[in-house]
Amino acid sequence: MLRFTLVYLLTLGCLSSFGQQSATNIRVFEPDQPETISRHIYGHFAEHLGRCIYDGFYVGEGSPVPNTAGIRNDIVDALRALEIPNLRWPGGCFADTYHWKDGIGPKADRPTIVNTWWGGVTEDNSFGTHDFLNLCELLETEPYISGNVGSGTVQELADWVQYTNFDGKSPMSDLRRENGRDKPWKVKYWGIGNEAWGCGGHMRPEYYADIYRKYATFLSDSGIEGGLYKIASGASDDDYNWTEVLMKNIPHDMLQGVALHHYSVIDWSDKGSSVDFDESEYFQTMQRSWLMEELIEKHTAIMDRYDPQGRVDLVVDEWGGWYDVVDGTNPGFLFQQNTMRDAMIAGLVLNIFNNHADRVKMANLAQTVNVLQAVILTDEEKMLLTPTYHVMHMYKVHQDATLLDTEVESPVYALDGEDLPAISVSASRDDQGKVHISLVNIDASRSHPVSLNLKGLVSGDMDAAILRSGNLQDHNTFDNPEKIKPVSFRDFRFRNGMLTASLPPFSVLVFSEN
Ligand code: AHR
Numbered sequence: 001m002l003r004f005t006l007v008y009l010l011t012l013g014c015l016s017s018f019g020q021q022s023a024t025n026i027r028v029f030e031p032d033q034p035e036t037i038s039r040h041i042y043g044h045f046a047e048h049l050g051r052c053i054y055d056g057f058y059v060g061e062g063s064p065v066p067n068t069a070g071i072r073n074d075i076v077d078a079l080r081a082l083e084i085p086n087l088r089w090p091g092g093c094f095a096d097t098y099h100w101k102d103g104i105g106p107k108a109d110r111p112t113i114v115n116t117w118w119g120g121v122t123e124d125n126s127f128g129t130h131d132f133l134n135l136c137e138l139l140e141t142e143p144y145i146s147g148n149v150g151s152g153t154v155q156e157l158a159d160w161v162q163y164t165n166f167d168g169k170s171p172m173s174d175l176r177r178e179n180g181r182d183k184p185w186k187v188k189y190w191g192i193g194n195e196a197w198g199c200g201g202h203m204r205p206e207y208y209a210d211i212y213r214k215y216a217t218f219l220s221d222s223g224i225e226g227g228l229y230k231i232a233s234g235a236s237d238d239d240y241n242w243t244e245v246l247m248k249n250i251p252h253d254m255l256q257g258v259a260l261h262h263y264s265v266i267d268w269s270d271k272g273s274s275v276d277f278d279e280s281e282y283f284q285t286m287q288r289s290w291l292m293e294e295l296i297e298k299h300t301a302i303m304d305r306y307d308p309q310g311r312v313d314l315v316v317d318e319w320g321g322w323y324d325v326v327d328g329t330n331p332g333f334l335f336q337q338n339t340m341r342d343a344m345i346a347g348l349v350l351n352i353f354n355n356h357a358d359r360v361k362m363a364n365l366a367q368t369v370n371v372l373q374a375v376i377l378t379d380e381e382k383m384l385l386t387p388t389y390h391v392m393h394m395y396k397v398h399q400d401a402t403l404l405d406t407e408v409e410s411p412v413y414a415l416d417g418e419d420l421p422a423i424s425v426s427a428s429r430d431d432q433g434k435v436h437i438s439l440v441n442i443d444a445s446r447s448h449p450v451s452l453n454l455k456g457l458v459s460g461d462m463d464a465a466i467l468r469s470g471n472l473q474d475h476n477t478f479d480n481p482e483k484i485k486p487v488s489f490r491d492f493r494f495r496n497g498m499l500t501a502s503l504p505p506f507s508v509l510v511f512s513e514n
Pocket residue numbers: 047091092093094194195318366367372
């Protein structure tokens with residue numbers, strides 16, 4: 001049983017008898033039952049949406065931007081440095097409109113399509129199955145393909161699986177070979193539709209559960225070690241009935257993961273600016289981000305009832321901040337800036353995922369390039385790494401590490417009569433035996449001293465890195481792309497297993513045993 005305890009003090013910080021803020025005690029300790037933080041929690045998402053694929057990842061072979069088969073080399077390098085474990089494609093809502101056979105064969109012969117969900121733009125299908133799977137090979141990442149259930153057929157999806165995975169002779173593997181690829185890519189992760197309750201077909205959960213069973217029946221496991229990993233289109237936010245109906249009505253040997261989508265959005269009809277926001281908006285974004293904790297606990301409780309052995313995973317395959325688009329950009333392209341607020345979302349939510357590593361085995365930040373909470377922004381030949389990228393980079397030490405238990409009595413971050421825990425933490429031990437602790441202080445104005453009890457856990461010394469900036473609204477620009485980046489943090493004491501430090505306002509820190 002994992003133990004992650006968060007208690008938060010209902011006072012505005014604790015004052016010692018000398019009038020100084022006393023330190024928050026954080027205990028880190030070995031779990032009773034070791035649990036691995038799946039590296040797949042650190043997954044990404046690339047949809048045919050706005051400038052994520054076209055004019056993002058993919059610039060085409062004739063582009064002056066250095067590329068490999070049309071894929072930008074600088075993006076590949078940046079994502080390789082993140083060690084991204086998986087990449088979800090082609091949607092999102094787009095997935096349920098996508099017919100994969102339109103995107104294979106000579107590019108000049110491919111039909112155009114209209115992207116009805118995102119801006120009504122015409123696409124020439126020059127980025128298709130081969131382009132995506134070859135990109136995944138360049139990135140050394142696992143592809144996660146979302147299949148078309150809403151407007152496709154069972155045969156179409158079964159053919160796609162055969163095309164990508166079958167090594168022997170068959171109609172689809174012959175077609176793949178005709179298109180220049182001999183060996184199959186062996187795609188393990190398949191989504192059976194996306195947001196079936198909404199853009200994926202406005203289905204009721206009972207109907208979708210039956211549809212899922214039919215699709216899952218005809219997707220061949222052939223050539224995939226351990227079989228395909230099939231993911232059911234999951235609930236939005238607190239739609240607990242959706243999870244309940246799926247867990248009850250789909251045989252668990254047909255189901256490896258159930259999805260969940262939750263965005264840190266203030267109000268769907270008035271999302272606010274990504275850059276020009278006040279503290280009240282910031283606070284609301286943090287409330288929506290902390291909500292991930294409650295959502296995971298409640299969806300997990302339902303899954304526990306139907307699957308006490310924990311065989312079916314929770315896959316949070318869309319998460320992140322969502323604001324109004326940047327002025328002057330296409331409203332259907334979902335282009336937003338990425339500030340220190342987004343770094344707080346990332347640090348906090350990734351800590352939540354780590355701490356729920358027993359059920360959350362996969363997650364996908366929306367989206368990788370130029371869309372929503374992107375880790376990379378591009379402008380013609382220029383590229384920048386966002387604060388969110390840097391959090392992902394700092395946290396990669398947790399990938400496939402063993403989760404350590406933590407106990408924290410967090411002070412509160414309060415605004416207008418409401419409060420939240422100011423501090424979030426998660427910790428792990430990597431395969432070299434080194435301990436890593438990630439800490440986030442979301443408080444907009446107050447530093448919080450912390451005292452971490454690491455007795456018996458750490459034998460070496462500790463190093464630390466910090467991501468911070470002067471203003472919550474700060475972000476990297478193409479003129480100043482390195483304004484925000486992690487720097488070494490030395491302002492801490494580590495003696496006799498006790499680590500003390502003061503966490504600056506809205507900062508993310510990772511302490512690592514060296
Ligand atoms: O990530 C953008 C969109 O958000 C996805 O296409 C959809 O699944 C969700 O509603």
